[in-house]
Amino acid sequence: MTATNLLDNRPLTIADLAGLTCTDGGQLAYSHVQRLLKLIALIGTGLTYNETALTIATYLHDWGAYPCYQQPGVEHALRSRQVVETLILPRLNLTETEVGIILETIEYHDYRDQRPVTSVEAVLLREADFLDFLGVIGLVREYAHGPKELITACNQVLKRRELIQNRFTLPVAREMAAIRLTRLDQCLMWLRDESFNFI
Numbered sequence: 001m002t003a004t005n006l007l008d009n010r011p012l013t014i015a016d017l018a019g020l021t022c023t024d025g026g027q028l029a030y031s032h033v034q035r036l037l038k039l040i041a042l043i044g045t046g047l048t049y050n051e052t053a054l055t056i057a058t059y060l061h062d063w064g065a066y067p068c069y070q071q072p073g074v075e076h077a078l079r080s081r082q083v084v085e086t087l088i089l090p091r092l093n094l095t096e097t098e099v100g101i102i103l104e105t106i107e108y109h110d111y112r113d114q115r116p117v118t119s120v121e122a123v124l125l126r127e128a129d130f131l132d133f134l135g136v137i138g139l140v141r142e143y144a145h146g147p148k149e150l151i152t153a154c155n156q157v158l159k160r161r162e163l164i165q166n167r168f169t170l171p172v173a174r175e176m177a178a179i180r181l182t183r184l185d186q187c188l189m190w191l192r193d194e195s196f197n198f199i
Contacts (some may be wrong), residue, residue: 012091014052016058025066028144032132033059039128043173047120053098054121057105058085061125081107111164122166127173130164135180140185154188 022030033099036058059177063069064079071079081103089099105122108115108150109129138160142153168174191199 009091011093012088014055014059017056017088021059021063024068025062028141029062029066032062032141034123035132035137036128037128039131040124042190043125043127043131043170043176044120045172047124049120049124049171050098050101053094053101054105054124056092056094056098056123057102057109058128060088060102061106061109061129069093075110077107077110077113111160111167123169127168127170130167131176131180133160133164134177135183135185138180139184139191150195154191157188159186176187 018033020028021033037055040054054193060083061080062076064071064074064081065076069079069083071082074082076106084106085103089102094102101119101121102120104117105125107113108117108122109125111126111130111133113162117126118135133141139157142160143150143158147153161181161184165177168177
């Protein structure tokens, strides 16, 4: 039984979603969301977007990857949308427009998803999520997730870097990505040097 099942049937709040993200997803998931919210504020400067809908989507975007919600054969972004659409959104006081924004933003956030998005909110979450895979934090995240094989983790970092590096559309996100890519390259160089290429 997850924390979601333990709550009564009252309407949910963003504070509830934050608590459930931490309980069901763990500290790594909660910290990831906090970094994304900071990144969204930075890369979204000057843009008009629904902050409430985007905050909700940010808390919920990876729920389909949590063990209590995972479903074999269903990609985590789609599974997150399914969980949110059935279990969470009916308990939030949202407009039809906000619901549409949240569902698109969650389903299309994954870096492997090449489909275009229509809302500013979806672009913001996607590009913030991309940024959180780059730089020192991206490297550390990969090693934190495992497996405990340095070569495998390093190869995954390089593969993800290749898929993400040219996909930024927002000017501030591009600038931040350039800095993080430089830092990532430097860290990988130090890693190879200190490991004598036995990563």
